[in-house]
Amino acid sequence: MTTEPLATSPKRRVRNFALLSNRAGATFLTPAGLLVSIFVIVPFFWVIFVSFTNRTLLGRTALNPEFVGLANYLSLFDPATFFQRGQFGFSLILTTQFVLASALVGQALLGLLLAWLIQTVPPWIKRITETFVIAAWILPEVVIGFAWFAFLDRDAGTLNMLLTSIGLPEGDFLLQQPFWVIVVFNTWRGAAFSMMLFNSAFSSIPPSYFQAADVAGASSWQKFRDIGLPLIRGHIVTDLILITMWTFNTFTPFLLTNGGPSYRTELVSIYNYRVAFQDFQFGKGAAVAVIMMLINLAFALVYLSIGRKKTAPRT
Amino acid sequence: MKLTFPALFGRIAFSALAALIGIAFALPLLWFVFAPFNARAELGLAVPDPWTLGNFMTVFGNSFAMQALWNSFIQAAGGVILVGAAATLAAYALSRSSIPGKGAVTYILLLFSSVVSGSAAMVPIFLIISSAGLMDTHIAVILTFAGGLLPTAMFILRDFIDGIPKSYEESAMVAGASPVQAFFDVALPVIRPGIVVIVVWSFVNIWGSFLIPFILLRSSQNMPASVAIYSFYSEAGTPVVTLLAAYALIYSLPVVALYLFVSWKFGFRFFGGIKA
Amino acid sequence: VDLDITCRCVIGGVNSATAEWIEESVIPAFEAANPDINVTLNQFGGEDAQLTQQLALDFSTGAGPDISGFDGFLIPSFAEGGLLKSLDELIGEDYANWEGWDHISPGIRSILSYEGETYGVGLGTDVRMVFVRSDLLDEAGIDADGWQPSSWTDLLDAARKLKEAGVEFPLQLNAGVAMGEATTMQGYWMALLGTGEAVTDADGKYIVSSPGILDTLELYKTIYVDEALGDQRAQMLADGRNRSFANFRDGKTAMLVEGDWFYRSVTAPGAEFEVADRDEVMSWKKMPAQEPGAGWNGQDFVSISGGTGYVINPNTEHPQEAWKFLSFMMSQEQMTAFQDYQPGIRSRSDVPIPDSPFLTETSQALLPLTTARPNDANYNAVSQEIQRMTEAVVSGELSPEEAMAQYKAAVVSIVGEENTVSL
Amino acid sequence: MASVEFENVTKRFGDFTAVGDVSFDIGDGEFVCLLGPSGCGKTTSLRMIAGLETPTAGKIRIGGEEVGHLHPKDRNIAMVFQDYALYPHMNLADNIAYPLKVRGEALEKRHARAREVADVLKIGHLMDRLPSQISGGQQQRTSLARALVYPAKVYLFDEPLSNLDAKLRLEARGFLNHLQRDMGMTAVYVTHDQAEAMALATRIAVMDHGSIVQYASPIEIYRRPATTFVANFVGNPPMNLVAVEAMQAEGKLQLRAKGLAIEGLPMTEAIAAALAAGGGLTLGVRPEHLAVVAPDAANAITAPLFANENMGPESLVTIDRGESARVTARIFTDDHLELGERVTLGFAPGHVHLFDGKGLRIPAAGE
Amino acid sequence: MASVEFENVTKRFGDFTAVGDVSFDIGDGEFVCLLGPSGCGKTTSLRMIAGLETPTAGKIRIGGEEVGHLHPKDRNIAMVFQDYALYPHMNLADNIAYPLKVRGEALEKRHARAREVADVLKIGHLMDRLPSQISGGQQQRTSLARALVYPAKVYLFDEPLSNLDAKLRLEARGFLNHLQRDMGMTAVYVTHDQAEAMALATRIAVMDHGSIVQYASPIEIYRRPATTFVANFVGNPPMNLVAVEAMQAEGKLQLRAKGLAIEGLPMTEAIAAALAAGGGLTLGVRPEHLAVVAPDAANAITAPLFANENMGPESLVTIDRGESARVTARIFTDDHLELGERVTLGFAPGHVHLFDGKGLRIPAAGE
Numbered sequence A: 001m002t003t004e005p006l007a008t009s010p011k012r013r014v015r016n017f018a019l020l021s022n023r024a025g026a027t028f029l030t031p032a033g034l035l036v037s038i039f040v041i042v043p044f045f046w047v048i049f050v051s052f053t054n055r056t057l058l059g060r061t062a063l064n065p066e067f068v069g070l071a072n073y074l075s076l077f078d079p080a081t082f083f084q085r086g087q088f089g090f091s092l093i094l095t096t097q098f099v100l101a102s103a104l105v106g107q108a109l110l111g112l113l114l115a116w117l118i119q120t121v122p123p124w125i126k127r128i129t130e131t132f133v134i135a136a137w138i139l140p141e142v143v144i145g146f147a148w149f150a151f152l153d154r155d156a157g158t159l160n161m162l163l164t165s166i167g168l169p170e171g172d173f174l175l176q177q178p179f180w181v182i183v184v185f186n187t188w189r190g191a192a193f194s195m196m197l198f199n200s201a202f203s204s205i206p207p208s209y210f211q212a213a214d215v216a217g218a219s220s221w222q223k224f225r226d227i228g229l230p231l232i233r234g235h236i237v238t239d240l241i242l243i244t245m246w247t248f249n250t251f252t253p254f255l256l257t258n259g260g261p262s263y264r265t266e267l268v269s270i271y272n273y274r275v276a277f278q279d280f281q282f283g284k285g286a287a288v289a290v291i292m293m294l295i296n297l298a299f300a301l302v303y304l305s306i307g308r309k310k311t312a313p314r315t
Numbered sequence B: 001m002k003l004t005f006p007a008l009f010g011r012i013a014f015s016a017l018a019a020l021i022g023i024a025f026a027l028p029l030l031w032f033v034f035a036p037f038n039a040r041a042e043l044g045l046a047v048p049d050p051w052t053l054g055n056f057m058t059v060f061g062n063s064f065a066m067q068a069l070w071n072s073f074i075q076a077a078g079g080v081i082l083v084g085a086a087a088t089l090a091a092y093a094l095s096r097s098s099i100p101g102k103g104a105v106t107y108i109l110l111l112f113s114s115v116v117s118g119s120a121a122m123v124p125i126f127l128i129i130s131s132a133g134l135m136d137t138h139i140a141v142i143l144t145f146a147g148g149l150l151p152t153a154m155f156i157l158r159d160f161i162d163g164i165p166k167s168y169e170e171s172a173m174v175a176g177a178s179p180v181q182a183f184f185d186v187a188l189p190v191i192r193p194g195i196v197v198i199v200v201w202s203f204v205n206i207w208g209s210f211l212i213p214f215i216l217l218r219s220s221q222n223m224p225a226s227v228a229i230y231s232f233y234s235e236a237g238t239p240v241v242t243l244l245a246a247y248a249l250i251y252s253l254p255v256v257a258l259y260l261f262v263s264w265k266f267g268f269r270f271f272g273g274i275k276a
Numbered sequence C: 001v002d003l004d005i006t007c008r009c010v011i012g013g014v015n016s017a018t019a020e021w022i023e024e025s026v027i028p029a030f031e032a033a034n035p036d037i038n039v040t041l042n043q044f045g046g047e048d049a050q051l052t053q054q055l056a057l058d059f060s061t062g063a064g065p066d067i068s069g070f071d072g073f074l075i076p077s078f079a080e081g082g083l084l085k086s087l088d089e090l091i092g093e094d095y096a097n098w099e100g101w102d103h104i105s106p107g108i109r110s111i112l113s114y115e116g117e118t119y120g121v122g123l124g125t126d127v128r129m130v131f132v133r134s135d136l137l138d139e140a141g142i143d144a145d146g147w148q149p150s151s152w153t154d155l156l157d158a159a160r161k162l163k164e165a166g167v168e169f170p171l172q173l174n175a176g177v178a179m180g181e182a183t184t185m186q187g188y189w190m191a192l193l194g195t196g197e198a199v200t201d202a203d204g205k206y207i208v209s210s211p212g213i214l215d216t217l218e219l220y221k222t223i224y225v226d227e228a229l230g231d232q233r234a235q236m237l238a239d240g241r242n243r244s245f246a247n248f249r250d251g252k253t254a255m256l257v258e259g260d261w262f263y264r265s266v267t268a269p270g271a272e273f274e275v276a277d278r279d280e281v282m283s284w285k286k287m288p289a290q291e292p293g294a295g296w297n298g299q300d301f302v303s304i305s306g307g308t309g310y311v312i313n314p315n316t317e318h319p320q321e322a323w324k325f326l327s328f329m330m331s332q333e334q335m336t337a338f339q340d341y342q343p344g345i346r347s348r349s350d351v352p353i354p355d356s357p358f359l360t361e362t363s364q365a366l367l368p369l370t371t372a373r374p375n376d377a378n379y380n381a382v383s384q385e386i387q388r389m390t391e392a393v394v395s396g397e398l399s400p401e402e403a404m405a406q407y408k409a410a411v412v413s414i415v416g417e418e419n420t421v422s423l
Numbered sequence D, E: 001m002a003s004v005e006f007e008n009v010t011k012r013f014g015d016f017t018a019v020g021d022v023s024f025d026i027g028d029g030e031f032v033c034l035l036g037p038s039g040c041g042k043t044t045s046l047r048m049i050a051g052l053e054t055p056t057a058g059k060i061r062i063g064g065e066e067v068g069h070l071h072p073k074d075r076n077i078a079m080v081f082q083d084y085a086l087y088p089h090m091n092l093a094d095n096i097a098y099p100l101k102v103r104g105e106a107l108e109k110r111h112a113r114a115r116e117v118a119d120v121l122k123i124g125h126l127m128d129r130l131p132s133q134i135s136g137g138q139q140q141r142t143s144l145a146r147a148l149v150y151p152a153k154v155y156l157f158d159e160p161l162s163n164l165d166a167k168l169r170l171e172a173r174g175f176l177n178h179l180q181r182d183m184g185m186t187a188v189y190v191t192h193d194q195a196e197a198m199a200l201a202t203r204i205a206v207m208d209h210g211s212i213v214q215y216a217s218p219i220e221i222y223r224r225p226a227t228t229f230v231a232n233f234v235g236n237p238p239m240n241l242v243a244v245e246a247m248q249a250e251g252k253l254q255l256r257a258k259g260l261a262i263e264g265l266p267m268t269e270a271i272a273a274a275l276a277a278g279g280g281l282t283l284g285v286r287p288e289h290l291a292v293v294a295p296d297a298a299n300a301i302t303a304p305l306f307a308n309e310n311m312g313p314e315s316l317v318t319i320d321r322g323e324s325a326r327v328t329a330r331i332f333t334d335d336h337l338e339l340g341e342r343v344t345l346g347f348a349p350g351h352v353h354l355f356d357g358k359g360l361r362i363p364a365a366g367e
């Protein structure tokens, strides 16, 4: 959908001859189809179904769950407690802010900036920067959780050591700005993906586009705004869809803050984990998952409609 | 090269900014350079005094944790092979055949998978695996990961394949190759960088993931490192930082090695196939 | 016959002693005695809660190990969900006639019981107390050896003195969400019992609004908000518990409420939070009630115990063999052998506590005073609300009254109005 | 070698008709060029022969056999793609030998054969390179070599020389010409370069908007273009077309337009019919049939000089009759003419082409 | 407008010298074509003027000022790229007006100006379309319009017409020709098409392997090619070059080669010197100076017919003297000749070019 060739060819081919016959295509799809059916589609419908029951893991309703209609959804949206800390509404708003700040502004924008920057810098700087950014992305999350914990430690953490050494006051980040900590953390963790994607996208633009602008007298910023950015719009949509989804579902900040202090970093994914796996209320947990999917869907539709012109489905 | 002052300044500013961001990304990892070699637990950044390999000795002595690394490897490798193969075939089919309704499939699956990746879906997955009699086997973990990662892998890979001219395979077929020959001889090598992205991505995901192996595995000889790392928690439920740091370092090496290897060997790109 | 046993224990890792004991002592001895039975130990490296999740899933599908380590307070919710069968139902006579019951006190037996039925056999229990740094007390002018606080006021006065003497966070009473059950047990319960109340009343109804709760919360407020006698940050951070241990190790905290393992393993030589010259500088005091005699059951001092044990999978194919192994493991001989791996307070009265003056003293002094958590399926959820309530107070976000009101609302929605009571 | 037949072939993409109801035959051993402007359906026609595109309607026969149901690989066809479609991961040897590989030839044999073809195309020394390591022209020749490496029933070429420079192009053209005559291969050759078509084809199919406008030998197309479109498209520079008013005087035809007056052309029945149908006539004269003549000559067009391009032995002299109506002459002289000076271009009445109001050729007397 | 000077400019890529020690001047208002085979360094030279490539050594001056330190955007240059480089996301108006936009012109003003240029190039009615919605020829003109929309010191064209079909190419060529004369713009124009260079340039720089082989007016280059390379490169089809044995007989020159004997050419000092230096002579005759003559004519070459390509008004007749030594004649006839038949091509002695053993031209008598 997003990789239309940048060439100016008017042809967008629809064929009834296909490189793969439908039969061969079906064969190719079989392994993935089976796996996805069993491990994605079936659980998906199970979740939908369970979200209408009061199934729990322990206790009386473990064995004999009852159909409760929309009760799980209503309890999530109970206006009396909705906005309280540790409740669904609070998590939801928090998560939305988190996604906007860390996925859209953080990962996507920083990724874009990095991708643009490393187009022009000397190769060795490019390689080093890339390596660290990607390291943040590929290291296992438990490990990352610890590293950050140590990084932010108030008494002897790397960050505070740095701040003091340049004469700035120390910060008690985890306690005072927990939200911004997880925003920065998630940005740090995920920027690599956007960077790599945009990097590929930029390098698929013929260099003559930029040179033509150079000769026409455009500055670096003008080139970025007028040429680079519009041409990778499709890739931006792909990127946003993926990182939004990932950020909505991310659980890693839990390792850093445990959802606290006082639920101030309890993202929906963490809330959901608590409901499903600490309180063992699967019905309610499933309802949370369904709502999250709907929100993801809404985000995806918004991105697609913004990027539509460049992303008309290629058939 | 001679440059005017503003141009030179611009270049330096760009390079400095890029380097600065790189350093900022490296800082949180700095701790790992020191902590594993420190005899005393320090959350702070401290040069170990004295340096010690004692932590590693203890970690190596934990046969459960060592076995777990191997288990992680089996599961990640198995999952990656399955995801890589199935996603490649499927994405190729979605891009190149004219199966009806293929347009929206990847989007829909992506949304489905967003639900299934949460904790709520662990129960049905557990039930499926246990009714298939696969509990506590590597294959259970491998299959489940493959299923869960496939939608995203297909989404990314299909984008990649869509960007590759069809005339490669067309010319192969006109030359007399069957669709399968064309796929293996021509298409597969060309989409390899995309597959490599998927491979690294899914390896990293499986390597670091806790919930699925934890739900599906039981015996200690099957548990992966992401679970085993919790054995470096004390009886009181708190982490033993020194050992943890040492283990984390060992635990991180394979993914870094994998990334360096593939990006050196195959390149690591999302679009555009082999540079033609 | 093959049997599987799982515990949260890993050789070289968490609860290493238990794993070693089972692997090196129990299994070889058992297999020697029963050549036709083959036992395998599954070392589980995850967290407690994670083991719970696994067991719940397994037991609900008929899978899982034949015998598993188990935390007593989970018995009710498992039993109610039909995820455990009582030993009576599962084993029958052999169970009832086991010699061990004669040596296990009803109190300890009840830890793994629910509604009169026994579901497993306890391995040991624990007690909670106030650990103190004698060296710091001495420095602050308190005669550490002779001093035994008899009321909260004593405790607070000592803390104030220590603070004046430069001890940064003299008193640690666990609070907050991050510490989980450690907040409820070592913090809230230990204070609440001192007011004469408990989490539930005699009828098993949850007390959701009472002077005792308020006093407890006021105590927290005094310690962490009003007078800064404790490390407020540690209560809120994810690694707060570690910090509290480190504070104690580093002499920043002089009084810390914890369980006996704090001495046994946390501060033991070679451990991460090893206290140098432990036996010189560290001792323990009983936790006083709010006022002498005002404590739970009219006591002057309070403590609370938890306990872990082992249960048998309700769906095991070999219940008799499993019982054979479990009872063998809990025999006097094997439990005594365990003391060599790690001395502790054992469930069997005929297992002596080896030359560990600390354990001997504490068990003698505290076991008579101690109580246990309610056997209720909802306890787990309520406990989380308790943690949340303490955090709200400790962070200064809510007043004790507001926090209690919030607690009330939450508990009502968990257990239903009819199962709560206000005093 | 085999013949190729199109029978009422139509190809639609959605609403858009890329090829509309086309019928024509290509004889066994013929070299047919599809010539036409960009987007007229040339590539599409070729791809239908190859089986890469399925006709919406109509039949295609190869060697007399209907091939609608045949997969491309079973049609025994060789094709050069417009974008080369070289496999980026194979070196030239493997690229060229690939068709032999899928035919099961042994490695050595197929490399030897590839080398042979490559040598003829002067890329034999590059066999170890990857496509990314050779120049555009070399890539194009590799693509050509891959098509010629195995015997096929029909050879399809999609603008195979478009990226070569004049010299190389000429060489390759000569090579193809020779090959066709030696091997008697059946070839369909797509190009938008009319000179190439002229030089290579036994017959040319001039296409426009998905239809074949004229299908004839090069010389026929040059001498008797069927429509103004063909007249304008074939020839370099193209035929000059001037809309004229036609009058009949004394059994003769008179043509008038700005700067132009022609008297005394023979009147035929066909011309009379065209006049009757209305819509005006169009006069066509090829640039090479024009010469600079005295200002008062008969059968001439006069206008200010717009451009005078010297091209070695010859010059292109263009005059501008206003409103972009230009007339170009191709003359073998390098007389100095001033821009803007009035120049008169004259021609022999026998070299005149006439088209009716619909742009169709009016046969000359005796045609 | 400004002059451009190259002073000992060298450009190396790694070990490879793309442009080697080149010096030449382009006068203010001149239209210079860089002509040469693929890979000879044309684009590289152009890109150095634009500042897109930095010379390894040497100086480039624009309007007398050294520009080595100037960023492309500060050189006030207009350039047409080989691949158009139109921005696919902007409509034609925005594409053409882009250079004005970055110069801070107001929207209306710049669109008005873009429209003006577009109108001249006959794409004014397409201003709302995207590049993907117009034909190749229109794209090329858009690219041209974007270069012409603002006043630049020097205009650089990199094969700007290479992708047009013959008809459009001719039109655009005429337009450029006109523009240059009207505006007196300084232009550097890269092409590998010698006809284009001939038609447009005031001077042509023929390049080969990174050096300039000849720099002169088109007619000079056509009439007096400095080397066999130039002779072979300029002219379509290229000049026939035949290695000959030279003998002196009675103060006259005799030339012999297979199927060829020429007697009685005037002997000059230059020829004598070349003979003395050894290495043999090369005889050159342009195809248009050859004609089919009787088999026994003097000053003729005889060999079997290799190809006879009819190209409308004229034919290319090629004979093959063996070992790929071919001679082509360009004749205005369509006589039927059988392939393989022996054909004799004759020429006038005055049209003969001679080159020495190193390939350098030997001036004709009186040159």
Ligand SMILES: Nc1ncnc2c1ncn2[C@@H]1O[C@H](COP(=O)(O)OP(=O)(O)OP(=O)(O)O)[C@@H](O)[C@H]1O
Binding pocket: A010, A011, A012, A013, A014, A015, D013, D014, D016, D017, D018, D036, D037, D038, D039, D040, D041, D042, D043, D044, D045, D192
């Ligand atoms: N898949 C497609 N969907 C819609 N229209 C198409 C498709 N393929 C081709 N067309 C249209 O069909 C027409 C004919 O295309 P074709 O590729 O045959 O042109 P062509 O004659 O080869 O042109 P060129 O000289 O530019 O290669 C064009 O107008 C093109 O836009």
Ligand SMILES: Nc1ncnc2c1ncn2[C@@H]1O[C@H](COP(=O)(O)OP(=O)(O)OP(=O)(O)O)[C@@H](O)[C@H]1O
Binding pocket: E013, E016, E017, E018, E036, E037, E038, E039, E040, E041, E042, E043, E044, E045, E192
């Ligand atoms: N970036 C580069 N690295 C290495 N070699 C290069 C590079 N750019 C150009 N060259 C080489 O320099 C030589 C001259 O290149 P240039 O692009 O100037 O050729 P050109 O005369 O424009 O050819 P064409 O007609 O094919 O466009 C070529 O042999 C090319 O391979």
Ligand SMILES: [Mg+2]
Binding pocket: D042, D043, D044, D082, D158
């Ligand atoms: Mg085409």
Ligand SMILES: [Mg+2]
Binding pocket: E042, E043, E044, E082
């Ligand atoms: Mg070039």
